[in-house]
Amino acid sequence: MKLYEQLADSIAQSIQEGVLCRGDKLPSVRQASASRNVSPSTVFQAYYLLEARGLISARERSGYFVSGGATGMPTSPEPIAQMNEELTQVDVSELVFEVLESIRVKNVIPLGSAFPSPLLFPLSNLARTMASSVQMMDPWSSVDNLSPGDANLRRQIALRYMIDGLHVAADEIIITNGALEALNLCLMAVARPGDTILIESPTFYAALQSIERVGLRAVEVPSHPRDGIDLNAMELALERHKPKACWLMTNFQNPLGSLLSDEKKKALVALLTKYQVPLIEDDVYGELYFGDKRPTPAKAFDTEGLVMHCSSFSKCLAPGYRVGWVATGRYSKAIERLKLTTTLSASAPAQVALAQYLQKGGYDKHLRSLRHTLLVNQIKFTEAIERYFPDGTRLTVPQGGYFLWVKLPDGVNALEVQRIALANGISIAPGPIFSAQKGFTDYVRLNYGHIWDARIEASLSTLGSIARDLTP
């Protein structure tokens, strides 16, 4: 049993024994750290675990309080208890590749996929737009569209920022081969081999792979399924490890689905500004919100050009076109030059087609329909999980995106679930691929971005049986 689990159990015992009563305030993290002689992050992890068990709850800027009782499955947030005390030399790639390669088998039910179903996109409309735009394409656009990219597309993207209340000049935008390239260019622009990068835990596995590839080290900061990265833990990590950059997702994080509030984004940017650490903001799911309006990127609160905001059209409009971008902040020159020496530019026909599609309107209508479909799917998925999955299953219901981060009953091995599920024609994404330490062994990420039908429902029933069979 780990230190934070011991601490959590000891506090849980105090609650059960009535030493701590409903409504009582728990000691602050620093107090508990001092009195229990453990690190602050161990306290964070213990508190998260207790919150997950429904024993305590956090009140904004007040600390943790003993709750009235556990919240019911499946809507209770499950915390992440993986604060990494030390730097990690990342070597998760082999596992990630094995899992991703197994997932890419044809004809499986792709609940492990990172992409929503392409059938949810206006592909024939896009194809018609491309057919007309490519035939009108200026021959010299092949030269003009070199990095930083097609001028009209950059203008259209800047316009969307403006509509969302951000001022981003078209000049600040560099078009990339999807958001993945944007994120990688940002990382290379600010870090050299041996440097440390601050990431959240769990994190998108591509961040782990990039960190590993470039020869960087990771410091993992715990992230909460509901409201994202822990800023107190982050400040400790900033002080202690002097990272060269922070890479995270602010909106509907992959795999958690967490969403940072505006308040928290503001605090995040202020904190990073204090330490002058650039933020690589991965915001590929921001358009897929179920609330009233698109959640603000952290970049909106950046006054010093420290935030590199990366996004793409791959998850909400044009999968496979491989068109993404970065709003570069103060790192324009470095990023553009890296782009010029690695892939030169994004595909010109895809750029002009997307520019024309955005210009003629219809994108917002498509997005409204896509968001509605995803929300309906989410409800169907959570209902099915409640129906078919064994007791002890927990999940968070995110406010956007298309991922569910599901905690299976304690001790169920997600890699084993994945292996058996695949043999049954179903893919899932097991928890360990989202952590440098290969933790989250009893978590799975499920993709609900697929058209709901009896086959999908049957696959969830099968997954539930597999998890039940594997429950110790």
Added chain:
Amino acid sequence: MKLYEQLADSIAQSIQEGVLCRGDKLPSVRQASASRNVSPSTVFQAYYLLEARGLISARERSGYFVSGGATGMPTSPEPIAQMNEELTQVDVSELVFEVLESIRVKNVIPLGSAFPSPLLFPLSNLARTMASSVQMMDPWSSVDNLSPGDANLRRQIALRYMIDGLHVAADEIIITNGALEALNLCLMAVARPGDTILIESPTFYAALQSIERVGLRAVEVPSHPRDGIDLNAMELALERHKPKACWLMTNFQNPLGSLLSDEKKKALVALLTKYQVPLIEDDVYGELYFGDKRPTPAKAFDTEGLVMHCSSFSKCLAPGYRVGWVATGRYSKAIERLKLTTTLSASAPAQVALAQYLQKGGYDKHLRSLRHTLLVNQIKFTEAIERYFPDGTRLTVPQGGYFLWVKLPDGVNALEVQRIALANGISIAPGPIFSAQKGFTDYVRLNYGHIWDARIEASLSTLGSIARDLTP
């Protein structure tokens, strides 16, 4: 005056004084190295210089002999005298970027461009093909086209290898965002920061930039404008520096235009196989031959999977589509994984369009027409250079491609030529951007892949005047 120049002058004096007569064999490189107490590469450089001056000539596998006299400008090959005794920490990027950024100004006559005119390509035919193929595109191709790439396109490329007499399985081919990405992925697959890479001198500046970006060191081996890299010098470099890879262009090298004979390619691969050093073969100009048939890639002589053959459609069919590939040899897995973690895949619409274009035929007809245009342009360019450029100008007439590597009279500063030319609305590529040591200060690379007209002719006349004015 450098050591090799002193040695060359001393030998030239012996020839002028009749100590060495026409037809006399010069001492072997090893003999001269021992007797003169200089390094073998200094002897190579001196012999190259003398060959360039027309004083001596090489006979295959026999050594150097005193010639009858100098060959006339502009058809005499000019040697490269830049054997680098030591490893070079490359830091040429700043200069390259400055020059490339200045070149990208609109409305200049683009003799410094790396691309041929897009007007030489069947763009409207391609656009029609794309219009039809994108509308028929399987929605799931966005998922299926992930690295290694569209199956049909890979098959079409394998078919072209077969027609050229090479057996390359479709499975060995990975589609990339242009050849530049292919080359970079190959480099990352076999080298780690601090490793040494063997390159030719002069070399394509992107190789220098990649080596610099990844934190590698370069050992530069002299390359001859007519028949390419010096294999004797290469063997010395292999022995001495134990490079992790060799990166070079076998066909119509950029900037030289040099072409390795089949014999020499075979010897090159045998040499690298002996030292078990992988070859990153950049062959983007191979289709642009003026001879009877496409020159063979060095990969044809590879029996151990050591050669990674990189090419693209950017220089001969579809500029701006950003579709290239690598035939990976034994490095498939590493390269595919690097691709998956950096840019994921090439643009799906561009892949399906090119696959369909290749399938329906017409590519070879286009290539015949393109080659004819380039050859006619080359003749017009060389005639104009002979007419307008000052005495002391020399150039090699390559057997393919669209670059002329022009030696200006001794002491003319190519960077100064570039600055003045740009002020006159003409871009050129100055010699120093092709060398880690920023050598070749009196060379320029001119692009003749533009439609010949009075404006182009006038620009060559202007360049000639600029060079004349700058001649000491």
